[in-house]
Amino acid sequence: MEPIKNITTAETSNSQTEFTPLSNRRGVGGEALLSPSDITLWHDLLAASRHIVITCHRGPDGDAIGSTTALASWLRRRLPEAVIHIVAPTIFPDFLKWVPGAEDILIYEGHEDEVRPIVEAADLIILCDHGELKRMWTLGDVVRDHPTPRIMIDHHLDPEPGIADLVISHPDLSSTCEVLLRIILQLEDGLVSGVAANPLPLLTHSEAVSLYTGMMTDTGAFTYASTRPEIFELISILLRYGIDKDKIYRNVFFTYSPNRMKLMGYMLYVKLDVWKKAHTSLMTLTNAERRRFGALNGDTEGLVNLPLQILGMKLSIFLREDTEHPCIRVSLRSVDDFPCNEMAAEFFGGGGHKNAAGGEVWGTMDEAVALVKKAVQKYMTLLKSPLPSSPKGEGN
Numbered sequence: 001m002e003p004i005k006n007i008t009t010a011e012t013s014n015s016q017t018e019f020t021p022l023s024n025r026r027g028v029g030g031e032a033l034l035s036p037s038d039i040t041l042w043h044d045l046l047a048a049s050r051h052i053v054i055t056c057h058r059g060p061d062g063d064a065i066g067s068t069t070a071l072a073s074w075l076r077r078r079l080p081e082a083v084i085h086i087v088a089p090t091i092f093p094d095f096l097k098w099v100p101g102a103e104d105i106l107i108y109e110g111h112e113d114e115v116r117p118i119v120e121a122a123d124l125i126i127l128c129d130h131g132e133l134k135r136m137w138t139l140g141d142v143v144r145d146h147p148t149p150r151i152m153i154d155h156h157l158d159p160e161p162g163i164a165d166l167v168i169s170h171p172d173l174s175s176t177c178e179v180l181l182r183i184i185l186q187l188e189d190g191l192v193s194g195v196a197a198n199p200l201p202l203l204t205h206s207e208a209v210s211l212y213t214g215m216m217t218d219t220g221a222f223t224y225a226s227t228r229p230e231i232f233e234l235i236s237i238l239l240r241y242g243i244d245k246d247k248i249y250r251n252v253f254f255t256y257s258p259n260r261m262k263l264m265g266y267m268l269y270v271k272l273d274v275w276k277k278a279h280t281s282l283m284t285l286t287n288a289e290r291r292r293f294g295a296l297n298g299d300t301e302g303l304v305n306l307p308l309q310i311l312g313m314k315l316s317i318f319l320r321e322d323t324e325h326p327c328i329r330v331s332l333r334s335v336d337d338f339p340c341n342e343m344a345a346e347f348f349g350g351g352g353h354k355n356a357a358g359g360e361v362w363g364t365m366d367e368a369v370a371l372v373k374k375a376v377q378k379y380m381t382l383l384k385s386p387l388p389s390s391p392k393g394e395g396n
């Protein structure tokens with residue numbers, strides 16, 4: 001067995017960031033996110049509100065469902081007089097239905113007549129996990145037209161100017177759930193000790209489950225966007241609330257139907273196109289193929305990640321016909337520095353993060369594939385250079 005290396009030497013030789021001892025920082029979980037004026041505004045906005053609507057982006061993911069359910073539950077405990085609704089623009093995948101509080105989420109699309117009055121009755125709207133009203137589709141128009149204060153809690157790049165009265169935007173953090181947990185810790189003065197100053201429990205078990213779900217899903221179970229030590233400090237706090245992280249993992253990831261498993265095999269065996277020189281792969285899925293495998297919406301979730309397991313692969317592109325609208329949904333996943341969000345914004349009218357982004361093509365599958373080829377061509381210089389040989393920290 002090799003002798004244990006000096007930790008400091010190992011850190012500095014392989015990481016771009018200096019390791020800051022815990023004692024030098026604000027407290028467990030990292031720096032405070034809210035300024036004193038943010039905190040005042042937060043309290044003022046909430047104190048004046050009796051009907052709060054919490055929303056997220058369309059096609060809610062684990063972070064959207066986790067952050068909205070945790071926030072709703074936490075606010076209900078603090079503001080017992082307030083009526084608090086969660087409104088999602090569209091349905092969310094079945095594998096998130098077990099998240100505590102998800103059963104109470106109202107779906108806007110298809111229920112516009114019942115849900116619109118609830119949004120229009122709100123005296124405060126809190127936007128979670130996105131920074132652009134257009135990411136809520138038609139619900140975004142309702143919110144835009146409704147003159148009520150808004151708070152935004154998010155971690156996407158470039159929030160829409162003027163989207164909210166209080167913008168809490170931290171693109172450097174893993175997930176909206178991480179941002180929310182840090183806000184809660186700060187507001188409860190629990191940053192230093194991890195123990196709430198407020199007599200109410202800092203979090204409930206259910207809230208901890210919701211928050212962990214969002215942090216886990218937005219980092220691919222901590223395989224990306226999770227190199228900063230703070231995220232594990234935050235997880236250690238959540239674990240103290242008795243969450244079963246292994247069960248949460250199984251609830252989210254071990255939920256394949258036999259059809260989904262077969263669809264996955266079909267996609268990899270028949271539909272995977274690998275462009276070796278560009279270190280890029282493409283998979284396409286039509287609605288006819290979807291029907292052949294009896295695949296539901298959630299059954300395509302995560303397929304885009306699979307080709308990145310091929311040695312040397314930098315970018316995986318997945319195109320699928322939308323089941324509701326005449327468009328092709330585009331998913332992009334990358335490793336290292338390839339900017340999926342830039343490609344998504346430039347070619348597919350979308351956005352996202354460096355390593356995970358998406359968009360749409362309003363056209364046929366052939367047109368979408370042609371556009372993908374153009375996009376890959378445009379980014380060829382970045383794509384064809386070989387991968388760095390040794391792993392490095394994220395440096396942020």
Ligand SMILES: [Mn+2]
Nearest residue numbers: 063129176218
């Ligand atoms: Mn997110």
